[in-house]
Structure formats: structure tokens, C-alpha cells
Amino acid sequence: MISCPICSNGEIDYALQKNNYSFDSCKNCDFLFLNPMPDQNTLNKIYTEEDTKTKDGYKKASSRLRRAFIKLPRFLPYAINKNCMDFGCGGGFIAYALSFIAKSSSGVDINKKAIAYAKKRFGRVNYFNADFKKLLDSENQYDFVHSSELIEHVSDINLYMRVLENLVKKNGYLYITTPDLGHPKVPNNITEWDVLCPPIHVQHFTKKTVTKLFNKYGFEIIKFYKNKKPGLIFLSKKL
Ligand SMILES: [Zn+2]
Incomplete structure (x- = not known):
């Protein structure tokens, strides 16, 4: 890879190494990403094997549910x-x-076990399993799309963005959360940051990175929410 996957013309340089994975960064947009980047099939295996389930159901299910309702307003x-x-x-x-x-409310995930759990536990929602390619071909569009802590996991950032572009209706809203590489609480030596954990997280963003990335796909960032923790939380609108 010789140019930045986000801003194309950005000059990239070797940045750091952790867990035997090597990161590059872009001087133009701050994007920090694995190079070489593992392919999506390799990453999917890692996530589906991740221990999200316990014998009683889903890890931290009651606190996840409580926090979901707290976010509704x-x-x-x-x-x-x-x-x-x-x-x-x-x-x-x-x-x-x-x-x-x-x-109407829908939920999609690549993890079949997670979808099976959601379907069994909750009614009212159209839960389904799909990969990015299937979503790219989907004709269903939504007024409000929520995608939390996903963008830092995807192998092909431009494919993920094309899926979002396809899922969100014109004038619809998109709510994203992801770790914030530019947050004051991130250690100066970022290899000490526990959130930097390749190959679980394969890339990291700052406000500058996501602004360039989302603008490129026709989204205008309406606001960044304040966060005491090192996480980007932002709302964008599809123009
Ligand atoms: Zn860049």
C-alpha cells in the first residue's frame, strides 16, 4: 500500500508495532491502520470466536440492555x-x-450466534445475519442508522463506508462511535493504550480522520458529542 485508504493522496509512513502487527499512519488525515491489513475472512473468524456469550446468554447482557435504554433520549x-x-x-x-x-427497528450482524441470541431474547425487531457484500446489494434504506464500535474492526474501510452510503436514506442520520486516537487521555506512547489491540482493532481515527472519511461518502458531520473517555461519538447526515 503506497497511499492512504481514506484520503488517497495522503503520504503514509510506518508508525508503530504492537502484538507483532505493524501500523502505518497518514500525515494528511491522521488515519492509523494495519499494514499489511488482514483480510475480512481472517478478521471475521477472530470476532465470531470472541467470547461474547456465556452459558446464561450474552456477556454483560443486563448492563448492555440498561445502557441501550439510557441512550434512547x-x-x-x-x-x-x-x-x-x-x-x-x-x-x-x-x-x-x-x-x-x-x-420499525432492524439489527444486522455478521455473527450468527449473536443474531440467534437477539432473535430468541427480543421480539419487535427484524434481526438478520448478513455480510457487507449482501448489505451493499440490499435495497432497504433507513432514516437512522446506528453503528457502534464497528468501524475500527473492518478490513476494507471503503467497503464499510459504501455499505453505510447504501443503508442511509438521503437526509437520514448516522450515529457512529469508535475509539478516539486524538483524545487527551490516550497515552503519549500510544502502544501503551489498551484499546490499541491488533488484530481486534485494525485501525484508529481522530476527528480529522472521520471528517475527511465521512465527507468523502456524502455525509456531513452534524456534531461530535462530548466524551470524557477516549471515544469518538458523532452524528452525521447524508446529504
Ligand atoms: Zn489520509
Whole structure:
């Protein structure tokens, strides 16, 4: 790889190494990413084998559910009586909470076990399993799409963005969260940051990176939410 996957013309340089994985960074947009990048099949194996389930169901299920309902007021202006989707829904907590304010609520995940859990535990929501290619061909579009802590995991960032571009209706809203590489609480020596954990997280962003990336795909960032923890939380609108 000789140029930045986000801004194309950005000059990239070797940045650091952790867990025997090597990261490059872009001088132009701050994007920090694995180079070489593992392919999506390799990454999917890692996630589906990840221990998200316990014998009683889903890891931290009750706190996940409580936190999903606590977040509802924030989603309300964009999601009320709208068609909503949680992209990367895991055990289905957010999609379930959204179903109480939305016209319709859907949840999609690549992890079949997670979808099976969501379907069994929660009604009201259209949960389904799909990969990016299938979503790229999908004709269903949504007014409000939520995608939390997914963008840092994907092998092909431009493919993920094309899926978002396809899923969000014109003038619809997109709510994203991901670790914040530019946050003051990130250690100066970023290899000491526990969130930097390849190959679970394969890339990291700052406000500058996501602004360039989302603009490239026709989204305008409406706001960055304040966060005491090193996480980017932002709302964008599809123009
Ligand atoms: Zn760049």
C-alpha cells in the first residue's frame, strides 16, 4: 500500500508495532491502520470466536440492555417514528431499545450466534445475519442508522463506508462511535493504550480522520458529542 485508504493522496509512513502487527499512519488525515491489513475472512473468524456469550446468554447482557435504554433520549430526535437500523447489532440491545420509539427497528450482524441470541431474547425487531457484500446489494434504506464500535474492526474501510452510503436514506442520520486516537487521555506512547489491540482493532481515527472519511461518502458531520473517555461519538447526515 503506497497511499492512504481514506484520503488517497495522503503520504503514509510506518508508525508503530504492537502484538507483532505493524501500523502505518497518514500525515494528511491522521488515519492509523494495519499494514499489511488482514483480510475480512481472517478478521471475521477472530470476532465470531470472541467470547461474547456465556452459558446464561450474552456477556454483560443486563448492563448492555440498561445502557441501550439510557441512550434512547439522545436518539429520539432522529429516530422517533423512523425506520431504524443497528449495523453491527451484536446481541440486539440497541435495536430492541430503538424499537420502542421507532416506526420499525432492524439489527444486522455478521455473527450468527449473536443474531440467534437477539432473535430468541427480543421480539419487535427484524434481526438478520448478513455480510457487507449482501448489505451493499440490499435495497432497504433507513432514516437512522446506528453503528457502534464497528468501524475500527473492518478490513476494507471503503467497503464499510459504501455499505453505510447504501443503508442511509438521503437526509437520514448516522450515529457512529469508535475509539478516539486524538483524545487527551490516550497515552503519549500510544502502544501503551489498551484499546490499541491488533488484530481486534485494525485501525484508529481522530476527528480529522472521520471528517475527511465521512465527507468523502456524502455525509456531513452534524456534531461530535462530548466524551470524557477516549471515544469518538458523532452524528452525521447524508446529504
Ligand atoms: Zn489520509
